[in-house]
Amino acid sequence: MQHDKDSKTTFYTCSCFSTDNIFLEEFKLHVRFLSEHQFRSDYQAVLRNLGCSTDAEFNDILKKIEKEVERRRSLGVKSAERAAAIKEIYKPLHDHVYHLHESYMAPEFKQMVDYCRSDEASKEGLLSLMQTEAATRVFRFPVFKKIFCDELIEEMEHFEQSRSPKGRPNTMNNYGILLNELGFDEGFIIPLREQYLQPLTSLLYHDCGGCYLDSHKAFMVKYDMHEDLDLSYHYDNAEVTLNVSLGKEFTEGNLYFGDMRQVPLSETACTEVEHKVTEGILHRGQHMHGALPISSGQRWNLIVWMRASQERNKLCPMCNKRPTLVEGEGFADGFTSDLGMSLLQNV
Ligand SMILES: O=C(O)CCC(=O)C(=O)O
Numbered sequence: 001m002q003h004d005k006d007s008k009t010t011f012y013t014c015s016c017f018s019t020d021n022i023f024l025e026e027f028k029l030h031v032r033f034l035s036e037h038q039f040r041s042d043y044q045a046v047l048r049n050l051g052c053s054t055d056a057e058f059n060d061i062l063k064k065i066e067k068e069v070e071r072r073r074s075l076g077v078k079s080a081e082r083a084a085a086i087k088e089i090y091k092p093l094h095d096h097v098y099h100l101h102e103s104y105m106a107p108e109f110k111q112m113v114d115y116c117r118s119d120e121a122s123k124e125g126l127l128s129l130m131q132t133e134a135a136t137r138v139f140r141f142p143v144f145k146k147i148f149c150d151e152l153i154e155e156m157e158h159f160e161q162s163r164s165p166k167g168r169p170n171t172m173n174n175y176g177i178l179l180n181e182l183g184f185d186e187g188f189i190i191p192l193r194e195q196y197l198q199p200l201t202s203l204l205y206h207d208c209g210g211c212y213l214d215s216h217k218a219f220m221v222k223y224d225m226h227e228d229l230d231l232s233y234h235y236d237n238a239e240v241t242l243n244v245s246l247g248k249e250f251t252e253g254n255l256y257f258g259d260m261r262q263v264p265l266s267e268t269a270c271t272e273v274e275h276k277v278t279e280g281i282l283h284r285g286q287h288m289h290g291a292l293p294i295s296s297g298q299r300w301n302l303i304v305w306m307r308a309s310q311e312r313n314k315l316c317p318m319c320n321k322r323p324t325l326v327e328g329e330g331f332a333d334g335f336t337s338d339l340g341m342s343l344l345q346n347v
């Protein structure tokens with residue numbers, strides 16, 4: 001089990017993880033699978049309209065779902081196995097990138113964080129320091145220096161070329177890398193979230209958990225002309241997301257933002273937000289978004305899905321219900337148990 005600042009915190013996943021939001025790549029559709037009967041009645045007609053016309057094609061989809069459910073059930077255990085294997089066999093190229101240091105950061109970012117830590121900090125004051133409100137409550141600002149972005153990509157490429165096992169962040173991303181398995185949490189992502197990002201998110205997103213972020217899922221995404229080009233419209237399983245553009249050289253590949261997940265697509269207008277190397281885009285996790293295809297080059301981004309258990313314990317963003325807790329590895333999906341805490345407090 002992963003322990004946060006409070007060493008007694010145990011994190012959980014919601015049971016919907018093995019039934020909901022299963023992504024059918026060829027139809028760009030997220031589905032729910034409880035039983036074959038339910039699935040047929042909910043999706044057979046929809047899928048037919050999307051071009052799935054024969055029984056064989058439908059059975060093929062059922063097989064893919066079965067495989068995905070099995071993958072999700074064994075995810076925690078497999079991830080822990082990979083992390084152990086990586087620790088054993090992988091020799092990093094750049095040891096220092098695993099330990100956050102202020103010298104990696106853009107001066108503008110440090111200045112914003114310093115301001116937010118000061119007694120007189122206000123949301124208006126912070127907004128005046130930020131370059132852009134790129135879309136509603138979507139902010140872009142410099143995060144790292146270019147040299148650090150280059151070294152982080154080099155480290156990722158070195159890892160990709162190694163014989164270490166690799167965990168992919170989710171079914172929408174075929175070439176990303178899960179950073180906790182590589183050992184980035186303790187020395188890099190936790191201090192980044194707690195000491196640098198939370199001062200900003202407390203002012204910007206106090207209404208969606210920004211003041212009490214207590215876990216995260218961090219990963220790299222990679223787009224290349226010969227691999228994934230784009231990312232479908234979705235929301236993140238997070239309260240607040242940081243998305244930093246690291247390089248290399250690319251054209252197009254902008255993000256686009258719609259509305260919050262509760263608003264129907266038909267009532268949504270989208271706004272494009274450009275990725276600029278070394279800059280981060282901060283947004284509410286449940287603000288719908290996608291990535292347009294790159295038209296040349298290769299694009300790497302660091303994604304940190306930050307979670308606030310106090311917020312998500314009330315409502316799981318993935319099934320829209322009060323979460324049913326299932327034990328998971330590490331930060332799992334960021335839920336905590338009130339019961340567990342009160343039992344611990346009684347000890
Ligand atoms: O490609 C990007 O910049 C967006 C990635 C993203 O939205 C995600 O992985 O959740």
Ligand SMILES: [Fe+2]
Nearest residue numbers: 234235236289
């Ligand atoms: Fe996302």
